[in-house]
Amino acid sequence: MTEPKLSIVDLTKRYAADLDPAVDRLNMEVEEGHLVALLGPSGCGKTTTLRMVAGLMDPTAGSIVVDGKEITHTPVNKRGMGMVFQSYALFPHMNVEQNVAFGLEMRQVTKAEQKARVAAALDMVQLGHLGKRQTKELSGGQQQRIALARALVVEPTLLLLDEPLSNLDAKLRETMRTEIRAIQQRTRATTLFVTHDQDEALDMADRIAVMNGGLIEQFGSPTEVYERPRTHFVANFIGQANFLAARVGAETGRANLAGESHYKVEVDGLGQFGAIGSTGLSGSSHELVIRPHRLNVSLHPGAAQAPLAGTIERVSYTGDALAVAVRIGDQQLHAQMLTSSGDLPRIGDAAYLSWAADDAYLLPAAAQPVRLAA
Amino acid sequence: MSSANASSAKIFKPRFNPAKPAFGVLVFLLYLFLLAPLLIVFVVSFASNQYLSFPPEGLTLKWYEMLPQESTFMEGMKVSLIVAVIVTLIVLVLGVPAALALDRFEFRAKAAVQSFFLSPLLIPSIVLALGMVLLFGPLELNNTYAGIIIGHVAITIPFVIRTTLMSLATTDTSCEAAARILGADSWTVFRRVTLPIIQPGVIAGGVIAFIVSFDEAVISLFVAESGLPTLPVQVLRYVENSADAAVAALSVILILISLAVVVVVERVMGLRKALR
Numbered sequence A: 001m002t003e004p005k006l007s008i009v010d011l012t013k014r015y016a017a018d019l020d021p022a023v024d025r026l027n028m029e030v031e032e033g034h035l036v037a038l039l040g041p042s043g044c045g046k047t048t049t050l051r052m053v054a055g056l057m058d059p060t061a062g063s064i065v066v067d068g069k070e071i072t073h074t075p076v077n078k079r080g081m082g083m084v085f086q087s088y089a090l091f092p093h094m095n096v097e098q099n100v101a102f103g104l105e106m107r108q109v110t111k112a113e114q115k116a117r118v119a120a121a122l123d124m125v126q127l128g129h130l131g132k133r134q135t136k137e138l139s140g141g142q143q144q145r146i147a148l149a150r151a152l153v154v155e156p157t158l159l160l161l162d163e164p165l166s167n168l169d170a171k172l173r174e175t176m177r178t179e180i181r182a183i184q185q186r187t188r189a190t191t192l193f194v195t196h197d198q199d200e201a202l203d204m205a206d207r208i209a210v211m212n213g214g215l216i217e218q219f220g221s222p223t224e225v226y227e228r229p230r231t232h233f234v235a236n237f238i239g240q241a242n243f244l245a246a247r248v249g250a251e252t253g254r255a256n257l258a259g260e261s262h263y264k265v266e267v268d269g270l271g272q273f274g275a276i277g278s279t280g281l282s283g284s285s286h287e288l289v290i291r292p293h294r295l296n297v298s299l300h301p302g303a304a305q306a307p308l309a310g311t312i313e314r315v316s317y318t319g320d321a322l323a324v325a326v327r328i329g330d331q332q333l334h335a336q337m338l339t340s341s342g343d344l345p346r347i348g349d350a351a352y353l354s355w356a357a358d359d360a361y362l363l364p365a366a367a368q369p370v371r372l373a374a
Numbered sequence B: 001m002s003s004a005n006a007s008s009a010k011i012f013k014p015r016f017n018p019a020k021p022a023f024g025v026l027v028f029l030l031y032l033f034l035l036a037p038l039l040i041v042f043v044v045s046f047a048s049n050q051y052l053s054f055p056p057e058g059l060t061l062k063w064y065e066m067l068p069q070e071s072t073f074m075e076g077m078k079v080s081l082i083v084a085v086i087v088t089l090i091v092l093v094l095g096v097p098a099a100l101a102l103d104r105f106e107f108r109a110k111a112a113v114q115s116f117f118l119s120p121l122l123i124p125s126i127v128l129a130l131g132m133v134l135l136f137g138p139l140e141l142n143n144t145y146a147g148i149i150i151g152h153v154a155i156t157i158p159f160v161i162r163t164t165l166m167s168l169a170t171t172d173t174s175c176e177a178a179a180r181i182l183g184a185d186s187w188t189v190f191r192r193v194t195l196p197i198i199q200p201g202v203i204a205g206g207v208i209a210f211i212v213s214f215d216e217a218v219i220s221l222f223v224a225e226s227g228l229p230t231l232p233v234q235v236l237r238y239v240e241n242s243a244d245a246a247v248a249a250l251s252v253i254l255i256l257i258s259l260a261v262v263v264v265v266e267r268v269m270g271l272r273k274a275l276r
């Protein structure tokens, strides 16, 4: 494997001796050209991690290595990073061109070259015509693009983005996320992207680092963290999930080339099912994760083999989809069905659930106290 | 779009609000109350009355013509201008970094330092002045520029710290972080980013410091009455000895100087903003 662009080793930050660490021995390797999303709930240490990489904050322990060189204690202005802040942080007393040129000026680039590179950067974010504007006279989305141009024009070693989309309205957020991703792929800038929005992370990232309480719970591609969550937290945070406590029985065969196996599992009150998981889980208790849209819901028995019968407890209609909560014994399962022009199911109606063995995934971590549903 | 706006404007036309003219009258009376002394001084400075009194018996410019010959006024003006200029410079050089430190750093005894810097606003200046005379005696600072300047710095620094802190409170510290990441060292960040952003507060503080120092009478009187009288001290002395309207004319000139400072600063700032 080639050398990673960025490696973070046992990075720790304690704001005060009597507080729990905000970032706790965090490890991560980022490949050149990748966009990595730091995803997690509020307060999990995303911003703290990013600021330590930027050099705005000293780590309590651990090291940061970029291109094979340790930069843990390199001053922030010598790191050559580019950063976009949540508030954009454009210099209010400079116009757009002066803002974008600032980093080049600091690098003592000649005036002529500055001019050319600023123009190219502004064209890249499609705002070439606004060079003379004051930053106050720009919309949120335009400020965002200028901030991106200002960070990228210096060809930074790493591009760091701290919730850059959170101040934009929902529509613009979607446009900007496509655009930022396109620009990132074109420039091949290795990027750390902080967000607490799972859709953003799934849509944009090459790799997602799911953070919780100062730790990375899982680091993997979007499909890995969604389809193969390592922990209850990851399964719960990314997308929706039904959790069932299961006793794992015999392995019934090899499931795929990734070394996963099929199992027979037993769920209290529901019966026996097929499930998939990593090898060697037989004989212990694990949580079964089933995504709501992978549950087949039918209003008539007999559509599937050996369905589970239950009653509909809640219906939520969103136009193209219908989310239902189905009570079976003492479990409540969340499922999704497509709407049709016919009658909608009503609360109290009977519903029949089934799922494919490949869609019931056993969490590799030993079961935590059972929580029923997301 | 625009037609929709126009019609909605018609529908929601504000009704007559009786509170508005009442408020206007109130504001007018308030201004009259505040400005009445100034107006009287202005009128008296053109009055031909032999002694300071109101109303005027006739009009004259003789008090203004007297001013240049009154050497005590000219001397006092020189001292006051020198003091005010130096005080303003010192107070900016000390006050702006102090405000930055108070705003940006967490340290023990921060609250104590903050109240120390702002305390001269709360202590009666006569108390300060007395303390300074006693302190300056053994240091041989009485009747020197250094003495007056130290005294004035002490009473004007709170203004600069205040106004600068106010500007800092509304600035986004990410701007400074952004500049550092883009390669600027601490001094460059201060010069190119922080200072331009807090400039309005710094300038306001400087103007206030200049005017307060230029006007200050109590400390100047205690510290340097005999040796280095400032203009306000000379005015006091003059009023003690003679009762003509020359001081009124001088007051008008002083008001005009203060106004000029404010207007020039406003102009320069305004111009610079327009040029950007």
Ligand SMILES: Nc1ncnc2c1ncn2[C@@H]1O[C@H](COP(=O)(O)OP(=O)(O)OP(=O)(O)O)[C@@H](O)[C@H]1O
Residues within 6 Å of the ligand: A015, A016, A022, A040, A041, A042, A043, A044, A045, A046, A047, A048, A049, A196
């Ligand atoms: N300056 C500080 N002093 C003390 N504690 C801090 C400081 N900054 C952050 N923390 C704490 O450190 C933890 C991590 O904060 P951080 O800002 O990194 O979270 P985050 O993941 O970026 O959250 P958010 O999504 O809300 O921005 C939080 O518990 C926070 O309260």
Ligand SMILES: [Mg+2]
Residues within 6 Å of the ligand: A046, A047, A048
């Ligand atoms: Mg944050």
